Amino acid sequence: MLPAAFGGGVVATTRRERLRAALDRDLRRSARRLLVGGGIDAVTLAAIAREVGITPPAIYRYYRSRDDLLLALAEDLIGELVGELRAAAAKFPDERPDQQITAMIRAFPAWATRNRAEFGFVFAAPPPVAGHLHREITEAWTIAVGGAFGERYLRLWEQQPFEVPDESELEFGLSKQLEGYRSVVRLDPMPLGAILVFVECWSRIYASISFDVFGLLSTPFPDMSVMHERMCRAICERLGISYELPAAPERD
Structure with missing residues (x-):
């Protein structure tokens, strides 16, 4: 900050x-x-x-400097995104982290497709900025966005643990990195196998959004909303969450 x-x-x-x-x-x-x-x-x-x-x-x-101003802008955008994620989760009680997680998974692509340039600035790989600025922006969204999802993920794990790889199956180098990530997003009570699943779920969300925002499949898939929903269903299945279709949009 x-x-x-x-x-x-x-x-x-x-x-x-x-x-x-x-x-x-x-x-x-x-x-x-x-x-x-x-x-x-x-x-x-x-x-x-x-x-x-x-x-x-x-x-x-x-x-x-310009870099300081860009960092402040990035923090604004990250705060805006996290606010929308938390607002989506708040529509459901804390006793239902499964529904909160599903709502957040849907809210992220919705924000990104409304704010394509902003998503690209904060999340693109390779990033539009480099050096210390890229590191600070990446650290900021890792803590804020990872923490917002992680809070519900931990609650879900405490309520209904799901199948995860045993720590003995993980390579040493991977385990050390998962330990670092677990600390950053404050998921310390969770086993490393569950942290790995968390990262794998994030990779699906990021890939789905990136294909859409950066137009990587824009010719065959001009409308990625159905693919986003398939991604959401796949994550629900991986976490043992009961998948429910999104609510129909309200009509004026």
């Missing part, structure tokens, strides 16, 4: 602080518009300054 002085969540109390916070939001919103309109290369401090109506040097009062 960025320090408060550099866009990391300023708590505005005085009029001056409120104006400062408002301009900070404008900077990040401008960065997002430029990202959607022209890709990551269009997100320059000069372009943001023109949109907001300030001089480029004034941005340095809020962010130490």
